[in-house]
Amino acid sequence: MNQYIWIGIIVVVFFVGIGISYAHFQANNPSNFMGMNPQQMNTMMNDPELRQQMMGMMMQNPEMMQAMMGNQQMMGMMGQPVKQISVAPSTSIPENAKGPAIDFEKGYLVQEIKDGLYWLTDGSYQTMFLTTGEGVIAIDAPPSIGEKYLQAISEVTDEPVTHFIYSHNHGDHIGTASIFPSDATYIAHEETTAKLTSSTNQNVPIPTVTFSDDYTLEVGSQTLELSYKGPIHTPGNIFIYAPEQKVLMLVDVVFPGWSPFKNLALAEDVPAYLDAHNLILEYDFDSYIGGHVTRLGTSEDVETQKEYLQDIQDNVQLAAQTVDFFAIAQQTGFENPWLLVDTYLDAISKTCADATIPDWVDRLGGVEEFTDEHCFSLYESQRID
Ligand SMILES: [Zn+2]
Numbered sequence: 228m229n230q231y232i233w234i235g236i237i238v239v240v241f242f243v244g245i246g247i248s249y250a251h252f253q254a255n256n257p258s259n260f261m262g263m264n265p266q267q268m269n270t271m272m273n274d275p276e277l278r279q280q281m282m283g284m285m286m287q288n289p290e291m292m293q294a295m296m297g298n299q300q301m302m303g304m305m306g307q308p309v310k311q312i313s314v315a316p317s318t319s320i321p322e323n324a325k326g327p328a329i330d331f332e333k334g335y336l337v338q339e340i341k342d343g344l345y346w347l348t349d350g351s352y353q354t355m356f357l358t359t360g361e362g363v364i365a366i367d368a369p370p371s372i373g374e375k376y377l378q379a380i381s382e383v384t385d386e387p388v389t390h391f392i393y394s395h396n397h398g399d400h401i402g403t404a405s406i407f408p409s410d411a412t413y414i415a416h417e418e419t420t421a422k423l424t425s426s427t428n429q430n431v432p433i434p435t436v437t438f439s440d441d442y443t444l445e446v447g448s449q450t451l452e453l454s455y456k457g458p459i460h461t462p463g464n465i466f467i468y469a470p471e472q473k474v475l476m477l478v479d480v481v482f483p484g485w486s487p488f489k490n491l492a493l494a495e496d497v498p499a500y501l502d503a504h505n506l507i508l509e510y511d512f513d514s515y516i517g518g519h520v521t522r523l524g525t526s527e528d529v530e531t532q533k534e535y536l537q538d539i540q541d542n543v544q545l546a547a548q549t550v551d552f553f554a555i556a557q558q559t560g561f562e563n564p565w566l567l568v569d570t571y572l573d574a575i576s577k578t579c580a581d582a583t584i585p586d587w588v589d590r591l592g593g594v595e596e597f598t599d600e601h602c603f604s605l606y607e608s609q610r611i612d
Contacts, residue, residue, distance in 0.1 A: 324484035324592030326350070326521025335372055337379040340514050341472040343449060346523060347372065347379050352400070353523075355476055355516050356380060357469070359447030362389025366467060366476065367518070368431075370402040377406060390414065390446055392453065393434065394478040395464040396422040400518060404431040412436055414444065416455050418463030458496045459503040468510060475512040477503070481532050482517055483524030486593040489600040491536075497608035501540075504533040520592075535591060536605070539583050539598065543606045546578035576602040 329336050329350040337347045343358040352369035354376075363386045368376060380388065388407045393415035394400060404413070415423070415434035424433055436442070442453040454466045460479040467476040479492045480503050494500035507515070507529050515524035552571055559567045579602035587594045 318588060318595060320592045321484070321589050323590060324521060326484070333375075335375050335379055337382055339383070340474055340523070344469055344472045344474055345379075345383060346514075346516055347376065348521075349375075350521060351519065353516055353518055353520075354394075354400070355474070356388075357449045357451070358384045358386055359389075359449040360386075361447035362386050364388075364390040364392065364444065364446055364449060364451065365407060366392045367394050367400045367478070368402065368404040368406060369400050370398070373403050374406055376403070390444065391432070392444070392451070392465075392467060393419050393423070393463075394467060394476065394518065395419055395461055396426070396429070397461065397479070398429055400478055401431055402429065407432075414438075414442065414453070416453075416463040416465050418455075418458075419465075420463075422463060456503075456506050457499055459494065459499045460492060461495050466506075466510070468512070473511060473513040474516065475507065475510050475514070476516040476518070477507060478516075478518030480504075480517065481507065481515065481524060481529050482520050483515065483522055483528035484592055485520045486535070486587075486591050486597045487532070487601065488519070489597045490604045491601055494604070497604060498612050501536060504529055504536075531590065535583075535587055535594075536601070538586065539579060539601050540605050540609070542582040543575065543579040543602045543609065545582065546575045546602070547606065547609075550574045550578055572603060572606070575606055576600070579606070 326348070327336055327338075329348070335347060335349045337345055339345050340355075344355060345357070346353060346355045348354075349369075349372050352371045354365075354367040354369060354372075356363055356365040356376075363380055363384060365376070365380070365388050368391075372379075388411055390412045391404060391407050391414065393404070393413070396415075396419045409432065411432075413432045413434045414436040417437045417439050420434045420437040423429055423431060438453065438455070440455055444451045444453065450470060452466075452468045452470060454468070455463075456466060458464070459477075464478065464480075468474070479488070480494075480500065482488070482492070491497060491500055508526060512526065515526070515528065517524055550571065555571050555574060556567055559570055561567060576599040580599035583598050583602070584594055587598070
C-alpha cells in the first residue's frame with residue numbers, strides 16, 4: 228500500500244499561476260517570466276487557452292517544471308490553492324533508467340552514434356538525423372525540441388535538410404516538421420500520408436514520397452531501410468534502419484530503461500505490439516532509438532521489456548482467476564452495471580500490478596506509475612482480441 232502525501236502546491240493553481248503571456252514566454256527559458264509581477268500574472272490567469280498551452284509545454288519538459296517549482300518567487304505568486312491532489316512519493320530511479328545529462332539552458336543533446344548518424348534528445352523526446360555529403364536526412368520533429376532541431380543540425384554540419392521521414396503521424400513526434408525546407412523530400416508510409424492529408428489538426432508538410440511495404444532511401448553516403456510491418460503502435464508506424472551504423476528506430480514501442488508510457492504506450496493493436504518485440508530482435512542493431520525518455524537502447528532493453536510484459540500477462544491471468552466477480556457484485560449490487568464492472572476491472576489491475584511491481588521496481592523506471600494500466604490493457608486484449 229503506497230503512502231500518499233498531500234502537497235500544498237497544486238497543479239491547478241500552479242498552472243493558473245504561471246498562466247503568463249504566451250508572447251513573453253520562451254520555451255526552455257523560465258527566467259523570462261520569473262520577473263513578472265502578480266498583476267501581470269493575474270491578467271493572464273483567466274485565459275484558458277494560454278493555460279492549456281502552458282500545460283502542454285510543461286508536460287513535455289519536466290526539467291522546466293522542476294525549475295519553476297523550485298523558484299520561491301514563482302511559487303509565492305500562485306495564491307491560495309483551489310484544489311488539492313494527492314501525489315505518490317517518487318521512488319528512486321534505477322541506474323538502468325538514467326541517461327546522459329542534458330544542458331538545461333541549451334535544451335538538448337546531440338551526439339554522433341556512428342558515421343554521420345546523430346541522435347538528438349531533450350531528455351523526454353528523442354530522434355535522429357544523418358549527414359550524407361549531399362544534404363541532411365532528418366527524421367521526426369518533436370515540438371518539445373522545436374526549432375532547436377535546426378540549431379542541433381547546424382552544430383555538426385552546414386548541409387541543408389533535403390529529406391525528411393515521418394516515423395508515424397502522431398503530432399508529439401512530428402508536429403514541427405514545417406521548420407524544414409518546403410522543397411525537401413518528405414517520406415512516409417501510405418497510412419501516415421492518408422492521416423496527415425485528412426487531419427485538420429496538423430500543420431505539417433504532406434509527404435511527397437509514399438510507400439506501402441518497404442522503401443530504401445539512398446542519399447550521398449547514407450542508406451536507410453524503411454519497412455512497414457503492420458499497425459503496432461498505430462497504423463503507418465515504420466521501422467527505420469541504418470544498416471551501416473546498425474541503428475534501428477521505431478517510435479513509441481520500446482522505452483529503454485523504463486516502463487512503456489501508460490496502456491502499452493496507447494498501442495492500437497495489442498497483439499501486434501507484443502509481437503513487435505520479436506520483429507525488432509530480428510534486426511542486427513547496436514543502438515535503438517525508441518523516441519522517448521533518457522537514453523539509447525540495445526537489444527537487451529528489448530528483451531527486458533519483453534520479459535516485463537510477459538510477467539504482466541502471466542500476472543493478469545492469475546488475477547482474473549483469483550478476483551471474485553460475484554463477491555464484488557454482492558457489494559456493488561447490479562443496479563449500476565458500470566460500478567460493478569469498474570470495481571471488478573480495478574481489482575484485477577491492482578492484483579496484477581501488486582504481483583508485478585516488486586520484481587521490476589529496481590529494473591525499470593516508472594513501473595509504479597504505469598503497471599496497473601498495462602495490466603488493464605493486457606486483460607482487455609486477452610478478453611477481446
Ligand atoms: Zn505515437
